[in-house]
Amino acid sequence: xxxxxxxxxxxxxxxxxxxxxxxxxxxxxxxxxxxxxxxxxxxxxxxxxxxxxxxxxxxxxxxxxxxxxxxxxxxxxxxxxxxxxxxxxxxxxxxxxxxxxxxxxxxxxxxxxxxxxxxxxxxxxxxxxxxxxxxxxxxxxxxxxxxxxxxxxxxxxxxxxxxxxxxxxxxxxxxx
Ligand code: SF4
Numbered sequence: 001x002x003x004x005x006x007x008x009x010x011x012x013x014x015x016x017x018x019x020x021x022x023x024x025x026x027x028x029x030x031x032x033x034x035x036x037x038x039x040x041x042x043x044x045x046x047x048x049x050x051x052x053x054x055x056x057x058x059x060x061x062x063x064x065x066x067x068x069x070x071x072x073x074x075x076x077x078x079x080x081x082x083x084x085x086x087x088x089x090x091x092x093x094x095x096x097x098x099x100x101x102x103x104x105x106x107x108x109x110x111x112x113x114x115x116x117x118x119x120x121x122x123x124x125x126x127x128x129x130x131x132x133x134x135x136x137x138x139x140x141x142x143x144x145x146x147x148x149x150x151x152x153x154x155x156x157x158x159x160x161x162x163x164x165x166x167x168x169x170x171x172x173x174x175x176x
Contacts, residue, residue, distance in 0.1 A: 003089040007057040012046040012078050014060075016067060022102040022127065022144060023170065026072040027064045031087075034079040036106035040135035042146075046078035057090040064094065072100035081105050081112055084121040091124045102127040109153060109165050125155045127168060143170055 012030040015021070021028045030043070032052025037044075045051065064073060073094055075087060080103050091101055101124055105112060108130045112118045122128070129145055129152050137147035144152060157166035 001058060001061065001093060004057040004061060004093060007086055007089055008054045009057060009060070009083055009086055009090075010049070010052045011055045012043070012052045014055075014063070016063065017070065018074070020144075021074040021076060022072055022100075024072050024100070025069050026074050026100075026102070027067065027070045028074045028076055029060060029080075030076050031078040031080045031083050033082050034077055034106060035082070036079060036132050038106060038133040038135075040138065041133055043078070049082075052078075057086070060090060061093060064099070065097075071098075072102060075101075075103040077104060077106070079106050081107060081115065081118050081121065084118045088120045088124070091121060095124050100127075101125050102129070104129045106132045109151075109158070109163070113163060122155065123159070127170070128153045128155055128158075130165075143172075 010032040012032040015028040018026050018028045030046060032046055033049035034047045037047060064070060080087060095101055103125055109128060112122060129150055131150040134147045134149050137149045139148055152168045152170045154166050154168035
């Protein structure tokens with residue numbers, strides 16, 4: 001895959017099959033490095049931009065494809081959007097192959113739209129969980145989110161609305 005040649009990502013970790021990081025069975029890529037430093041962050045080891053390991057985008061694609069049960073990929077962190085430009089060719093290739101794409105960010109959609117180099121990745125996503133983790137807003141009742149201020153955005157509808165944030169139905173209460 002030529003577009004992926006020579007692209008490396010700084011990765012904090014990988015979970016090859018997860019049911020808690022988005023809808024369905026997903027491959028989760030945790031990107032290393034985060035400037036947000038939320039109080040109460042569960043993964044402070046992902047903050048260091050010199051930490052983690054370098055993994056080639058080609059490697060990640062072949063690992064995703066190696067599991068026929070996986071239909072979605074989640075970019076988590078750390079802060080995936082600090083590596084947005086390096087992620088775009090991989091995300092575009094996964095999208096082309098029919099995978100459902102989701103990302104978490106400590107930035108809000110509004111901040112990402114103003115942040116350099118993030119637009120292309122936003123164009124490719126199906127879901128975005130946005131905003132920092134706020135300890136005072138923490139709840140265990142939320143699906144895929146740690147705190148109430150975070151939003152699960154339906155990105156197709158958000159793009160269609162001219163980038164006004166549109167909440168996905170997954171924001172609703174967790175069924176028990
Ligand atoms: S954005 Fe995510 S990784 Fe970064 S500090 Fe906040 S919770 Fe932790």
